[in-house]
Amino acid sequence: MNYNWDWNVFFKSTGIGSEIYLDWFISGLGWTIAVALVAWIVALIIGSILGVMRTLPNKAAASFAAGYVELFRNVPLLVQLFVWYFLVPDYLPEQTQIWFKQELAPTTSAYISVVVCLALFTAARVCEQVRTGIQALPKGQSAAALAVGFNQAQMYRHVLLPQAFRIIIPPLTSEFLNIFKNSSVASLIGLMELLAQTKQTAEFTANMFEAFTLATIIYFVLNMSLMGLMSWVERKVRVPGMMGGAK
Amino acid sequence: MIRFNNVHKWFKDLHVLKGVNLEVTQGEVVVVCGPSGSGKSTLIRTVNQLETINEGEIWVDGVNVTDPKTNLNALRAEVGFVFQHFNLYPHLSVLENITLSPIKVKGMDKVAAEKQAINLLEKVGLAHKKDAFPSQLSGGQQQRVAIARGLAMEPRVMLFDEPTSALDPEMIGEVLKVMKDLAESGMTMMVVTHEMGFAREVADRVVFVDHGEIIEQAHPESFFTNPQHDRAKQFLRQLLTPMN
Ligand SMILES: Nc1ncnc2c1ncn2[C@@H]1O[C@H](COP(=O)(O)OP(=O)(O)OP(=O)(O)O)[C@@H](O)[C@H]1O
Ligand SMILES: [Mg+2]
Numbered sequence: 001m002n003y004n005w006d007w008n009v010f011f012k013s014t015g016i017g018s019e020i021y022l023d024w025f026i027s028g029l030g031w032t033i034a035v036a037l038v039a040w041i042v043a044l045i046i047g048s049i050l051g052v053m054r055t056l057p058n059k060a061a062a063s064f065a066a067g068y069v070e071l072f073r074n075v076p077l078l079v080q081l082f083v084w085y086f087l088v089p090d091y092l093p094e095q096t097q098i099w100f101k102q103e104l105a106p107t108t109s110a111y112i113s114v115v116v117c118l119a120l121f122t123a124a125r126v127c128e129q130v131r132t133g134i135q136a137l138p139k140g141q142s143a144a145a146l147a148v149g150f151n152q153a154q155m156y157r158h159v160l161l162p163q164a165f166r167i168i169i170p171p172l173t174s175e176f177l178n179i180f181k182n183s184s185v186a187s188l189i190g191l192m193e194l195l196a197q198t199k200q201t202a203e204f205t206a207n208m209f210e211a212f213t214l215a216t217i218i219y220f221v222l223n224m225s226l227m228g229l230m231s232w233v234e235r236k237v238r239v240p241g242m243m244g245g246a247k
Numbered sequence: 248m249i250r251f252n253n254v255h256k257w258f259k260d261l262h263v264l265k266g267v268n269l270e271v272t273q274g275e276v277v278v279v280c281g282p283s284g285s286g287k288s289t290l291i292r293t294v295n296q297l298e299t300i301n302e303g304e305i306w307v308d309g310v311n312v313t314d315p316k317t318n319l320n321a322l323r324a325e326v327g328f329v330f331q332h333f334n335l336y337p338h339l340s341v342l343e344n345i346t347l348s349p350i351k352v353k354g355m356d357k358v359a360a361e362k363q364a365i366n367l368l369e370k371v372g373l374a375h376k377k378d379a380f381p382s383q384l385s386g387g388q389q390q391r392v393a394i395a396r397g398l399a400m401e402p403r404v405m406l407f408d409e410p411t412s413a414l415d416p417e418m419i420g421e422v423l424k425v426m427k428d429l430a431e432s433g434m435t436m437m438v439v440t441h442e443m444g445f446a447r448e449v450a451d452r453v454v455f456v457d458h459g460e461i462i463e464q465a466h467p468e469s470f471f472t473n474p475q476h477d478r479a480k481q482f483l484r485q486l487l488t489p490m491n
Contacts, residue, residue, distance in 0.1 A: 143297055144334035148348035148400060149324030158347060162338050239338045241382020 028197030042119035047126025054131040072124035085113040114186040133164030173230040255302035265459040278446040281456035327397030327405040335381040342377040367395040387418025407438040
């Protein structure tokens with residue numbers, strides 16, 4: 001194979017103002033982070049609420065959460081994205097529809113769709129982790145919390161959840177990494193995140209290998225930093241005797 | 248202070264409490280004993296409604312706790328409970344274990360709650376461990392912290408479910424000592440235990456439970472020296488043989 005590697009390609013002008021191709025990657029990375037981080041925060045909140053619901057004595061709440069998990073875990077992510085982007089807007093109230101389809105910049109409406117999609121998809125997975133964490137705690141913990149007069153909300157807030165979250169930091173870390181990887185589906189509805197910018201650079205410059213190599217490196221460094229961040233969090237909240245903390 | 252009126256409880260088909268009638272008066276220390284599976288834990292857990300009942304009534308300090316309209320959280324805040332396995336909160340320090348409920352349930356301010364906690368820790372001999380985490384304490388120390396945690400709510404009654412049976416023998420004494428001091432301070436106590444020394448020395452009354460029924464109630468001295476019922480005799484014999 002006769003391929004001319006040219007790493008200088010990233011510093012060449014794109015022909016738009018003073019922009020170079022590297023700028024595309026930086027902006028793509030920016031969108032990737034903006035999508036994944038916002039979706040993650042929403043997923044964490046919704047997933048935690050659902051996870052708690054799954055452990056409540058209230059049957060209706062528990063089965064609602066169980067149904068949610070089944071639905072969002074069993075439909076492929078791409079299908080969910082197309083539903084949120086192409087289908088759901090058609091069923092919005094008329095005013096909202098006009099706003100979403102015409103008044104919003106196309107990038108913004110794509111952004112909203114992909115964040116909603118990833119957040120709700122990941123919430124189902126977070127829910128299962130939170131539920132597992134709560135159920136792993138000894139029964140005596142809830143008895144102790146009730147015995148001092150805590151109501152159910154206080155029991156979860158002060159006794160069960162702080163322990164459950166510590167237990168599930170490792171599986172949550174992998175969900176956190178997954179949401180960054182999954183955010184690349186946004187490229188399919190025209191949001192110029194990292195993968196989309198990579199493809200575009202490859203097409204414009206014909207330096208496909210360089211473009212994808214750089215993208216790989218960026219994803220890799222990003223993942224390593226996220227893992228670093230999560231293990232910092234884990235150390236920060238570590239408590240002696242719980243989850244491998246020193247005695 | 249505590250009154251059981253014809254209390255029945257079923258776990259599915261299993262009839263675990265069969266018409267229990269019992270009264271514990273203010274300042275009294277009542278020891279509950281009986282064979283394994285006889286319903287002692289279930290009985291004591293119904294007092295603060297950690298277990299619900301199917302029939303009858305339970306009154307604590309003039310409140311019908313089995314009335315659905317009763318605010319259980321308020322009731323439980325006034326009834327201390329000490330568990331066999333301590334159940335300290337592992338993610339909180341000793342001090343935080345004790346101050347958490349006074350602050351969150353009673354709305355006590357943090358400084359006052361910590362001051363009170365340190366007082367209580369001094370009483371149970373563990374002030375120097377206030378910053379330790381539960382996993383860094385021995386079983387006996389954990390149980391003493393658990394007692395301090397219960398006392399921090401300034402309860403009217405303290406309930407103990409086999410507080411020493413998960414402990415190594417050399418740690419039982421330190422916990423019983425704390426309980427004895429508490430009894431001497433006038434606390435109303437209901438204690439499930441097989442510590443006969445404690446019962447003899449501290450209890451005002453021993454209640455013997457078998458198969459979900461109260462078979463015998465007596466002053467400790469007469470219960471141990473002269474049990475009336477065959478099942479009580481047999482129970483005491485087993486308790487006293489070294490190989491039990
Ligand atoms: N949550 C439950 N569900 C079903 N059965 C139960 C439950 N808790 C207790 N039981 C049963 O009820 C009976 C009484 O149990 P309980 O724990 O009150 O006995 P106990 O006198 O405290 O025994 P031990 O000395 O072993 O602690 C036992 O047969 C037990 O198996
Ligand atoms: Mg028991």
